[in-house]
Amino acid sequence: MGVLNVTPDSFSDGGRYRDPEDAVRRAIAMAEAGADLIDIGGESTRPGSDPVPVPDEIDRVVPVIKRLAAEIDVPLSVDTRRAEVARAALDVGAEIVNDVTAGSDPAMFDAVVASGAGVVLMHMQGEPKTMQVSPHYDDVVRDVRDFLADRVERAVDAEVSRDRICIDPGIGFGKSLQHNLLLLRHIDALFDIGRPVLVGPSRKAFIGRLLGIEDPDDRMEGTAGAVSWLAARGVHLVRVHDVREMVRVVRVVDAIVRAVDEP
Secondary structure, eight states, X not given: OEEEEOSSOOTTTTTTTOSHHXXXXXXXXXXXXXOSOEXXXXXXXXXXXXXXXXHHHHHHHHHHHHHHHHHXXXXXXXXXXXXXXXXXXXXXXXOEEEETTSSOSTTHHHHHHHHTOEEXXXXXXXXXXXXXXXXXXXXXXXXXXXXXXXXXXXXXXXXXXXXXXXXXXXXXXXXXXXXXXXXXXXXXXXXXXXXOBEXXXXXXXXXXXXXXXOOGGGOHHHHHHHHHHHHHTTOSEEOBSOHXXXXXXXXXXXXXXXXXXXX
């Protein structure tokens, strides 16, 4: 899944693709580099970020999604936690809603059902503004797994088709360095929920802390390490900024995993 932030303040590429023409060119380049999905977001949910008014979020994502739906064959996802934004994006060609709050908007599941879209349910402790202020879990792997299992059932109860649901542990969303590492280490604990697992480690702060790197753009090798680990363990999707490079990483890991001993 290629990341396309049409925002002024996302932690890594904020401000680069605010112009719809720049955003469309970037998405086309990611599709050509091998992205299976493009995820378009109009509101930064980085730690410390402020909410964006719904009309502004719609104005940012809808023109880009409308253009891309007509120009590329890669499925499009809208990264939003608001049902109103989701509806607007789905109306112009998005096929998936990537919701960092796992359906906290009471109208979100209705929007997904009405359009027949897919949905990504992500775990986040707290709100973006304060989520990194002393996050706490009794058992982070168990707590995140139980939350996601519950949200899947709530979505199904709201008539979202189970086979259209994906889950995401929310790396960096209300988690300490150790929480993130434990979730990655035990990512297979999520598999028994029975839904595809998406993970977004790309350029995240935990990589910066491990490597002593402040600049998110300089975290590609650390991202590759996390992506390699996840691919080797059978994670279904990774959400990344550096599509060409991570496609290559995944292809090599996949070839190793699938290699069969000759008789």
